[in-house]
Amino acid sequence: MSGPLRLLPGEGDSLPALPRPRSRTRARPSWAEDPIDELAERLVEPVAAAVHPYEVAALLESDGLTGEQITDRYARHDLFTLAEDLYERVPRHYPEPPPAPDPWRPDHLRCALRGLVFALPGLAYVLGAGLWHGAADVTGLIASALVAWAWNQGLSHRAYLRLAAGGQAAAGRTLRIGAPAGALGAAATGLLVSGPGTGAAFAAGQSCYLAAASVLLVLGRERALLVTLLPVTAGAAAVVVWRPPPPLALGLLLVTVALSVLAAGHAVRAALRSSPTPGPDTSPGLLLSLPYGLFGLAAGVLAALAGADDPRSIVVLTLSMGFAEWLLYRYRSLALGALRASTSARGFTLRAGRALAVCLGAYLALLALGALVAGTGPPALLALGAVLWTALLLQAFSVAWPPAAVCLAAAALEAGALAAGLPAGPVQLICRTAAAAALAVVACRFLGRPTAHR
Structure with missing residues (x-):
């Protein structure tokens, strides 16, 4: 028949629904497990760490998922639709990165050694208390120590800079020149302030020891420095029960100074023989x-x-x-x-x-x-x-x-x-x-x- 169809009363105002064409895939029964949930459970960690569905799509593609599997098994039109579904189902969870090693973790043994080599030199003043006389000698010792501390602080900083830039060889060249110059200047200061005598001689030994100790500390030779302090430590320990005569006290002090100077010289020679660090050996400015x-x-x-x-x-x-x-x-x-x-x-x-x-x-x-x-x-x-x-x-x-x-x-x-x-x-x-x-x-x-x- 031609012409429009007449609607019957009670049938509503809309046309009857036309049957849709069948999809290639059959609808999954309601009792069947959702394969996307299974996929989300298998890939939960990488999907949870994703910040965009495109990352999930790349993950699925790298996992070897094909287009036929996406449409047949997971009932999704394409890879990106499946990735968006997974992204929405899995809650976001960004794992913390593994803890990195702590470069500033204190070295307990090294700090203890450095504490000893900082404290034990004071025993030299206990052992050599009878070797200087009068206020002039004491003033000369103090003036010499001030010059040595100031010089060695600046020298140590410069040597550390050279150590970082050019390795131990560069630091050795700095210490080879700077340490004797500082010892000479500090000893000359003690001589000028206190005048010739035992006070000036003690100041000279003090200057040599402080210069040698700075060299050994910069080059990481704390154990060697501790060994050089054994004669003074033994003499000072004996003072508790017996006062060593001045010649013996002077001999112990000289042995300590000689050992420290020899140890510093050996450390500098070893540093000079070491292989230089690759790259330009830049010399930092003195003002630093x-x-x-x-x-x-x-x-x-x-x-x-x-x-x-x-x-x-x-x-x-x-x-x-x-x-x-x-x-x-x-x-x-x-x-x-x-x-x-x-x-x-x-x-x-x-x-x-x-x-x-x-x-x-x-x-x-x-x-x-x-x-x-x-x-x-x-x-x-x-x-x-x-x-x-x-x-x-x-x-x-x-x-x-x-x-x-x-x-x-x-x-x-x-x-x-x-x-x-x-x-x-x-x-x-x-x-x-x-x-x-x-x-x-x-x-x-x-x-x-x-x-x-x-």
Whole structure:
């Protein structure tokens, strides 16, 4: 029949549904398991770590999934449709990367060795106490030590720079020239201040030992340096029950100096024979090491003024140097952990500040315990310890001028106030506390930035 069909009453206003063409795939029975769920379970880890469905598509393609499998088994039009379905079914989960090795993990044995070689040289003054006489000899020893500390601090920094740039051969060339020059300058200072005599001779031996010790420490020969200190250690231990005669004490001191010089010479020769590091051996400018030398001078002045007021405080400070160095490594390790755990700059700043407070507090607690054992006043010692440790921490991050400037200012103010006749205790406490506070502010501002810990 031609013409339109007439709708019957009650049949609605729409045309009857026409049958759709059959798909190539049969509908999966409701009781059958969904193969996409099985696929999602098998690939759950890589799919959960994907950040876009295209990554899932690449994964499926690399897994060897064909177009026929996608349409026949999984009832999806194409690879990307299946990938989007998988991406939606599996919740996102991004696994943490495996923990990287900590390059700043403290070496407990090395820090203990360095603590010993920092503390044991003080026994030479116990053994050789009868070899100098009068204030001139003592002043000459102090002046010689200040020159040696300043020179060796700058020399060590320059040698470390050459060690990093050109290997042990480059560091050996720097130490071969710098160490004898520093020893000669420090010995000449002692001679000029104290005049000819046993005091000048002791200053010369002290200068030679400090130069040799700097060489051995830079080249990582702490064990050799510890061996050279055995004669002085044995002589000082004997003082407890028996005072060695001056010739024997002088002989033990000379043996220690000779052993340290020989060990340093052997270490430099071995360094010069080592293979140079590939690449250009760039020589850093001298101005880069100047603030380290100035800090050595300032730290020496502060220590000398503290020793003049209370020698026991210097003993405690010297014995704590090994733990202080261990805490420097510990702070860098904690800061690296804070960098990995933080998701914002503010969060890292708070964690880095907490690490700084923990390490500095641990060092001051050790100093307080040592002060109680030695029977010395802790406030000035704690302030000096905070100044030196915070300055060394900033120097470890190549922040050199602020610690040098603050320590020089504190040393100058303290020396000037004492020369003017002001009481030593309040002057030292005020100057050192102010310096410690200034360095703490610099450390918090600089070390609280993530870029400082690259």
